[in-house]
Amino acid sequence: MIIFAVMIDSFYSLRMHSSLKGQHLSGAEGIVSFESLEGETLAMLHRALTHERGCATRIALHVESLAPQDILEGPIPELSTIEVDDVAQGRRAARALLRQEGVSPRAIDRAMQDLAAGAASPGVNMRGAMLIDAATGQRLEPDPCRGIRVSRMDLRASGKALVFEALKQFGAARLRVKEALVLAAKVQAAPAVVAELCWSDDPSYVTGYFCSRTLGYVRITRLKEPGEALGGRVFFVNLQGRVKEELIEFLQRQPFWVTGVPRIHPPRPWRDE
Ligand code: WAQ
């Protein structure tokens, strides 16, 4: 009885990674309660088996208990949407936002080129994210094929319904948006991170986003052409004497709750300067 009482109070980090013939296919991460662990594990398994790019040939599921007192927390970012006419305009919008955060043109070029060409190697997606020095444009992740995989983060169960309610008002109540917001929230909790840029590697999903602490999570309706199966994430960093390994440890391993309900702004069209 006592053992069961301990279990129902605890949380689990749940992580899934799947590949198809040796290449990254999909991944997912969350923090779930004891009661929902079995259901959520099956749901992640299902995702790996029904991905639009194919059925996984290898699936790794990791389950790890977490002590509630070890979980840090931070706020969900504000959400806005920039409507663009085409990919070129979308990438110009992303570039302008990155410049606003002081990311150098050289770092932006590196990020855009690698995202478009395949961040792991030509034609190949990474499983995690690139770390790019916001000034020099140098890639800093220790393993450029794998990248930095952010994990052990989620919305608290008590806040989930409210977040979905807020997203619904703008037609964005999708698991994909919620997961991207949660990931972006944890990434922005790292002081060394200046901004994030992302577009999906799922061929049918062309909306990407930019995120920073000052500008929030900015969806950009088109960052790649439909049918394109290359995508990824970039975290632009300014280490300023901070230890890179500590940043990576935080992103990959620190359990993190995302709190609050996002303020949501109505979509606005992009205007080139
Ligand atoms: N940590 C680091 N990088 C990751 C992670 C993670 N946990 N998950 C995915 N990535 C990287 C990896 O390189 C993937 O190939 C790439 O990001 C894209 O992942 O507001 O669906 O899950 O409408 O395909 C953003 C827009 C959608 C949502 C992003 O990404 C919106 C998306 P995907």
Ligand code: MG
């Ligand atoms: Mg994907």
